[in-house]
Amino acid sequence: MSEQATDDVEYRVVAEGVRKAFGDNEVLKGVSFTVERGTATAIIGPSGSGKTTLLRTLNALDRADAGVIRVDDVEIDFSTPTPKPEIRRFQSRSGFVFQGHNLFPHKTVLQNVIEGPVIVQKRSRDEAVAEAVVLLDQVGLAEKQDQYPFQLSGGQQQRVGIARALALKPKLVLFDEPTSALDPELVGEVLSVIKDLAVEGWTLVIVTHEIQFARQVSSQVLFTDRGVILEQGTPAEVIGDPKEERTRQFLDRILNPL
Template identity: 80%
Template sequence: MTDYRVRAENVRKAFGDHEVLKGVSFSVEKGSVTTIIGPSGSGKTTLLRALNALDVPDAGVIRVGDVEIDFGKPVSKDALRRYRAQSGFVFQGHNLFPHKTVLENVTLGPIVAQHRPRAEAEAEALELLDKVGLTDRRDHYPFQLSGGQQQRVGIARALALRPKVVLFDEPTSALDPELVGEVLSVIRDLAVEGWTLVIVTHEIQFARQVSDQVLFTDNGVILEQGPPAAVIGNPTHERTRRFLDRILNPL
């Protein structure tokens, strides 16, 4: 039996009169990498945020890890809390606490939200900082770090929650070009280690290299989904072909 870490069925979300997600369905297998690509305004970030209820869907059923919610019915705060605890979120703009050190940023969630002992949380945080190459920055503050280093702290912070799936919202879009590689390298390592990842990205070649599944979204729907060799290498929709041609052949 396939172990799905994410299953979404007919997910809908509107902001005012603008329907951003128009009945989206997909699934993510344990230990796999799913990338979501598409033009700006296509709904890809809203879809990712729905998986953590940062944007609570208006309708649809989503299962993340061990928790399933029917968003077409009233949802309790406790159910939302358990749902959000299934995933870790890496934001586009780092979102670190500026007045806390690197180590404090990584341990805050496990200590405050999960009530884990400080010594245990700090020991695990140091292991994660080693994984992302930042052990020597443990006592630094965010303003003392480069953008790439801040994003790697954000990744360690998400992993510290021991999530069933890690969600990345365009993790390199706010970085200077020379810093992109260090963040993508960390994400590649996580993929090799078997973490379940869902990544919104505009890095098409990266998506081609690391993905087990690619979703192409446009105008609130998934137009195309499948392995990268199909969606990126041989897309069937004209809209997908035009998007990829513009990205891969900009001149």
């Protein structure tokens, strides 16, 4: 582990040569990219292209087999053994929003949001509650704080998941296809919250199949295919004028369905 380099301090995330395999299936094949502070990066690509695995390596939910990843001021070379305290320190720099909400069903909305700050970060409950109330208001759920997940719509549950991630005060927020489990009429409310976070200057990395949303909210788009980043650039470059034939084929199927 090493501290943040001084020659690339504008970057919140630096990934170099990241590899990950599950058995004989090499899912990531030496992926490298950077994410600037205060920007949103969208990761798009076909199913099975490595998008979610790439996202999970940024929080060590899936530990990379090789490569170097730095998130904020913590850098880990995954080619060498890393002590658990350093992994926890690495993980503490980011918050993760899952596809399926992953809320504790037996806890209220407020209890779900304060769980991380109180149990993991050992912050005072009063402080955590005060901040949670503000966050729930930010995602439009202030009046739902005493309800349980089963009493909420899928979109509301996902917004609680976003508030829960933000409650950890992360340097980076990771979204794994945050609307994929939602009914179509609920998608907009979640995307609206994420757009607001981007405007507020949070550093975001978002795996998404919502191409128009990626075009609107991100400053960088990564197109992954078969374990590599095949194309990366601004939304205008990657979505509006892709250079690779594989990217064009993918976007044509998504944007111009039969």
